[in-house]
Amino acid sequence: MLNGRVTRYHVENGRLAELMYRQIREIAENARGNMAALATPRFTDDRRAMPFVSRTLAELARRLGAEERRTVKRVVYIIPVERLRQVTLRDVEEAARRAMAESLEKTKATCREKPRRERPRGEAMTIISVHIPSEWLRAMDELVRSGRYANRSEIVRTAIRQMLYRWRA
Secondary structure, eight states: OOSSOOOHHHHHTTOHHHHHHHHHHHHHHHOOSSEEEEOGGGTOOOTTTHHHHHHHHHHHHHHHTOEEEEOSSOEEEEEEHHHHHTOOHHHHHHHHHHHHHHHHHHHHHHHHHSOOOOOOTTOOOOOOOOOOOHHHHHHHHHHHHTTSSSSHHHHHHHHHHHHHHHHHO
16 A cells, blocks of 8 residues: 555645655556556545546556556556666656646637636625535536536526426426
8 A cells, every 4th residue: 555645735735756756656666567557546545636546647647658548437557676676756847837837728718618607797696505416416527528518507597497487388
């Protein structure tokens, strides 16, 4: 078991590369063959840190010329142990920097694509809490990602509005 798994705290405080480097060194030292497998779950189980670890790992694997194997749930990078032992902190920092820049660009592009919808002045909104199944939430997020809705709240308002129209008719 690796000590010090990456969390969102490490990502936000610029310690992602340092911790990933230590984990890579540990994997290389404990390898029992001539090949090592690297996958995001070996570095983190924090769902908020996973996208950053995944992008950094993908960038590092690309730089190292690792073989990529995809399964239904994850991507595994197969790297010769000797090559893994040659990885420096600087290599990981550069991969993390590039991955973060790429992440920022994707976020900016996504924000630019979604048109902001103005609501009429004077229309007051009340906040409510709703418990829904996680499958519904994932489906809602997919609708937002596809650009059909601006956010989750808009989906809920649309669903309630349609239900009220049917009920009144």
